Amino acid sequence: MIAFEEMPLAALHAPLVWRITRGQQAAQATVRDWLAAHRQLYDARLDQYGAVLIRGFAALHAATDFDTVLAAAGADLLDYVGGTSPRRAVCGRVMTATEVPSDYSIPIHQEMSYTANPPERIAFFCVTPAIAGGETTLADMREVTRRIDSGVLQRFRQKGGVQLRRNLPLPEHAALRPGVPKPWTEVFNTTERSAAERAAAMRGWRTQWLDDGSLQLWQDVLPATRVHPRTGDDLWFNQLHIFSPIAALRWARNDGRHALAERIEVALRNTPDRADEVLHGDGTPVSAEDVLHVAEVLDACALPHAWQAGDLLMLDNLLAGHGRRQYSGPRSILAALIGARHSAAPLDAAAARREVSA
Structure with missing residues (x-):
């Protein structure tokens, strides 16, 4: 059985943290099924907060795990034709977050906002956090x-x-x-x-x-x-x-x-x-x-998010901007661009509370 608690940051609408409190050692297939079952709540929280971070699953390590979890979330992955950041494909349409050198920060931005059909969401996965620095900065675009x-x-x-x-x-x-x-x-x-x-x-x-x-x-x-x-x-x-x-x-x-x-x-x-x-x-x-x-x-609106290995962060590309701080040492963050999702029925507040306690 998997359980989690919601931990919103007081200073920012994004991200809402889902911290796994039971079932941290669940197998990848169990994690996939759990996320698929909670997709409606996950979608509702993204509309509310702009970003959701899932933290605590021990079975998530690599690009293939990330790809599997995204499929469970109903993600339609997009290519990066026309994009500006240097990236490298890792697994299917999963790619490196960016290969801009570590002595560069990256200003807050929304992905491919200079195109007519940008991704609706962007997902990040932490394989290896930096030794020092390297936080992803987030901003509430409202x-x-x-x-x-x-x-x-x-x-x-x-x-x-x-x-x-x-x-x-x-x-x-x-x-x-x-x-x-x-x-x-x-x-x-x-x-x-x-x-x-x-x-x-x-x-x-x-x-x-x-x-x-x-x-x-x-x-x-x-x-x-x-x-x-x-x-x-x-x-x-x-x-x-x-x-x-x-x-x-x-x-x-x-x-x-x-x-x-x-x-x-x-x-x-x-x-x-x-x-x-x-x-x-x-x-x-x-x-x-x-x-x-x-x-x-x-x-002025950028606030840092410090990574832990295995973190999965999903952003609504309109509601949440993202960037990066300078860093030292190895750092491996993966990314995937996600197209328009299929509509889900609205989730009322009482149903949301039941979902969290399930």
Whole structure:
């Protein structure tokens, strides 16, 4: 018999912790069946809190365990075509959370929010926590949206939303670019220009090849906020604070990556057309003031989550933002992107209480 207790963090809506109090040694098949039986409650809690952490199962160790548990939760796993973070496939569509170097923090963001069809959820699994640092930061995007200046929100609504223009280099040039640029061969999983063009066209993205072999990519023009399909919350949902060059410069300085900060400054002076850029929907650049304001709000709302081996964390990709702190030593966190779930019948409060005590 498996039992658990719910432990919400007082300072943040996310995550709600399900701490296993009985049945910690349950076999993987038992864990899978238990999660499938509790899927309705799990879904309801994600809509409420934005994130649920399951902690305490000894049988969860590796990518295959993670994949099995996700299947029990009814997860429809997605690929990462068009994504920006360096990742590596591990098992099916289970991948590394990110391979951004450990001396980088990662700002709070929502996964693939620069695309028209982002994942509804993202799941993480801890194989090995870092020796020092490496916490995943979480932010309640309802609180983030409340804190963003109303004038900033209004500008995005009046100017038609937001669009990301990316410059994707050749693999041999990636190390020469500031930041952690992802080659177009990796973004589209091909070495053929024509195949990359077709993949972009299928998603409605405009492309242009530059004389250094890099691919200029204009992604979807999207609203700066999106309405959650079940809660009705209108939430900040974009990554202008990551892709704007001024934000990249701020990020490097805050991390203490001073050599990179100098490279970004030189690149912005000498080759600004090779930098990523964030535009309003009407094609005008987003102001540095607005970018930095948003970045500061997100930083202020970020709270750390320290990992334990075997932790399973599920995030609603609209309600909860995530990031990462710098770290030292080995660290292995896996991730999976999850598409729209099948609708479940609402779970009333009394039923929820019965589920927890079962």
